[in-house]
Amino acid sequence: MNKGNIILCGFMGCGKTSVGRRAAEFTGRELCDLDRYIEERAGMTVSEIFSRYGEEGFRRLERQAAREVAGTPGLIIASGGGTVLSPANVEAFHSAGGVIVFLDAPLAALQERLKNDKRRPLLQVPDRRRVISELYEKRIPLYRAAADVTIDAGAPPVTVARRVARLEKNLDNTRDMR
Ligand code: S3P
Numbered sequence: 001m002n003k004g005n006i007i008l009c010g011f012m013g014c015g016k017t018s019v020g021r022r023a024a025e026f027t028g029r030e031l032c033d034l035d036r037y038i039e040e041r042a043g044m045t046v047s048e049i050f051s052r053y054g055e056e057g058f059r060r061l062e063r064q065a066a067r068e069v070a071g072t073p074g075l076i077i078a079s080g081g082g083t084v085l086s087p088a089n090v091e092a093f094h095s096a097g098g099v100i101v102f103l104d105a106p107l108a109a110l111q112e113r114l115k116n117d118k119r120r121p122l123l124q125v126p127d128r129r130r131v132i133s134e135l136y137e138k139r140i141p142l143y144r145a146a147a148d149v150t151i152d153a154g155a156p157p158v159t160v161a162r163r164v165a166r167l168e169k170n171l172d173n174t175r176d177m178r
Contacts, residue, residue, distance in 0.1 A: 003074040004097035004171055006164065009143055011136055012081040012120055013113040014105040014153050015160060020078035022161035027168050033078045038065045046080075050121035063088055070096040076164075084146035085139065099174050101164060102147035106154050107136050148174050 006029070008016040017033055024031035035046055038061050042049055049058045062080060066089040069077055077098070083089050084100060093100055111132055117123050125131050144150060151163045167174065 004099060004175065005070065005073065005075045005077055005093065006167065006171075007077045007079055007084075007093050007098050007100045008103055008164070009079050009084040009100055009147060010081070010103035010105065010153065011110055011139060011143070012123070013110045013117075014081075014103040015157050016078040016081075016103060018157040019103060019153065019160045019164060020076050022158050023164040024076045026161060026165035027076065029074055029076045031078065032069050032072070032075045034062070034065055034069065034083060035078075035080050037069060038062060038080075041065065047119065047121050055121075059086065062086075063092075067092045070098060073097075081139075085142050090146045094178070097175070099149065099167070099171055100147045101167065102143045102150045103153035103160065104140075104143075104150050107133065109154055110136065148178055 006023070008020050010016060020031045020033065023029075038049070039045055042061060044052070046058065049061065059082070062083060063086060066079075066083060069075065070092040073096075077093075090100065111129060114120075114123060114132060115128070122135070123131065149167060151160060153160045
């Protein structure tokens with residue numbers, strides 16, 4: 001079996017963690033949730049990191065975490081919504097043989113899933129709907145550019161996870177097409 005990492009990317013709320021958990025079960029891979037990894041390393045929540053060190057401080061820890069986990073083979077990595085916006089992180093995943101999968105969920109579904117979020121620092125703003133729309137417009141082309149494969153993530157997590165698990169068989173072809 002091919003043991004390059006499968007990295008899930010996409011907008012906040014697209015299901016990276018919940019799809020990743022189920023896809024890990026289907027494939028027998030271990031799930032690494034990058035935000036949780038960062039939190040464990042820092043001994044702080046993502047929100048605490050943002051408020052103490054700012055977004056730039058968080059991105060620094062995120063780059064370090066991406067480098068570290070990219071080197072462990074056989075994982076499904078649930079990245080954060082901003083992880084693959086950094087070319088250094090994309091390069092770290094790719095150079096270790098990873099395949100990046102964009103979970104593409106429609107904006108309306110993301111707005112709905114995120115409307116009551118209290119955890120994500122970027123969304124604790126009064127005009128949340130507008131912030132989500134603007135970030136979405138800016139980021140979608142970047143997810144597409146970073147990804148080797150795009151999966152429709154408008155379906156329930158278990159369905160999307162089956163789509164991810166199916167990729168396992170074709171990882172070598174996916175990499176060759178890059
Ligand atoms: C972020 C998304 C979050 C987390 C941090 C920044 C982003 O992860 O990494 O709050 O820039 O989109 P999720 O996508 O898992 O919420």
